[in-house]
Amino acid sequence: MIQRIAILGTGLLGTSVGLALRASGFSGSISGWNRSKAGAEQALAMRAIDSIALDAIEAARQADITLLAVPIYATLDLMEQLSTILTPSQLLTDVGSTKGQITAAAARLYNKPDRAAFLPGHPMAGKERGGAELGDANLFRNAVWLFTDDPSAQRSATGAALVQAWRELIVQMGSRTIDIDPARHDEMVAWVSHLPQFTATALSALLEEEVGDAPELKDVGGRALREMTRLGASPFSMWRDIAATNTAAIEKALLALEQRLTYLRENLREPALRQEFEQANKFRSGS
Template identity: 55%
Template sequence: MPIERIAILGTGLIGASVGLALRSHGFHGTIFGWDPNPSQSAAALSIGAVTVTVEEPFTAAEQSDVILLAGPVFTILEWLEKLAPVLREHQLVTDAGSVKGALCEHATQRYNGQGQPGFLPGHPMAGKEVGGAQNADAALFQDAVWLFTECARSEQMNPTARLLADEWRAWIAKIGSRVIDMDAARHDVLCAWISHLPQFVSTALSALLEDEFSADDTLLPIGGRALREMTRLGSSPFSMWRDVAYTNTEAITHSLLALEQRLAHIRENLKTPELRSEFDRANQFRLSERFRKP
């Protein structure tokens, strides 16, 4: 039984990009699109990311094989709660949330048990510093990694839901992503280092420069490519990152503190040979094979 109908709840950048990618890679079924902001679902429809927009997300979810929850973590949490009593065991809920521990914890009693819908937690490691369906891109997931963190009594998932989960994984591979499975707790620590930390550093640097240079209109562009790159994520929306900060606080706190200490170490060694070893380690990081594309 293949996936014939998909409901995307949240047709912003990620949701609309998934719809576009599926359709451009041969998905010919129905894609229902809903967003709390109707202009977003209308935009998703106009670019062909969904085949129909709906005003009633519950009805669309009930009629779908797979329900993709895309949006900030707390929004996904809410949908997990609201959908659990409405859906049936032959249906699959999956998501694209940035933090997985909180979602898995929430899903434990509500999904994958007897008579309950299936839940396959997912996280595409792709995005942009700007949100919205208008920035959606069918190629967003090409050469990216899509993490899955099965949890919530995953092994007890209904066999029909399991088939849907396997097929969903196949679609993710088809749209160009490399699938990697890991534990939800490991996911959250890993993402704190490689995704959340870079975001908060870029936000801090941008906010600091905004304060330092507010009166000076002409000098900032001088910084060139390095400054543009290091502050690009400064454009990221609070609405998404608030939920990440709130649901992955411990791991983010740890990584931020480690970077603060590293910066202090460099600051205290600007005139000592220790500075060389910091550059050596940084050079090593960038040169190593493991930093190549996946």
């Protein structure tokens, strides 16, 4: 049924999707568009895509399924542009890390009898750095792919069939799918994804100020330092839109962490410190 897939954004996730599709046996055509030509050329060289699209809108127009693998605000912009161009027999989907605004835009612009289908998605997989060169066919294996679909969506028969077909392709890539309310999604990822990132960013920035001119101290840190600051290598371009579109939930999580750190600081010589370690060990033993 699916013969043509367009991937708009051949960075880490877009390129990895192309590679995973091929590894799972998808035999249709895959075109790729990227704002940076070098990124598209890299994806082509890695055989994640079959051809480079020079125009994002035209690539989507010719595809059965179009995957938006670009930052969140770029996703919202493309959703607007494509809403009156795509037909009810086409599907648009995404990999955005926050889902509130994207799901609301989908309800406004798509999933109507005379519009294309839209399936909001978010694979819980990635790396601290981006770029097509880091694309990995196994990136989504044993990962969870979240969907914040509207159960009341009114799609055409073809659109509904494409949604089901895309879900099946994701399972073939090795992922497990979960459906979740968009507000709950954004609240949850603020705790399990965004808070770790901003914590690592703050710690890495602090260490750069404190020991950045003393390289030997970085060596002293060893594995603990490397593990705690790995996410500090993430570029601002990957996280700017996330911070702007999930601000309230991230603020709540950061405030809770600030309060917890204050509690630790005030109890460094008290029995409560043992309780914190026991609580932390309990969480780790169950993860």
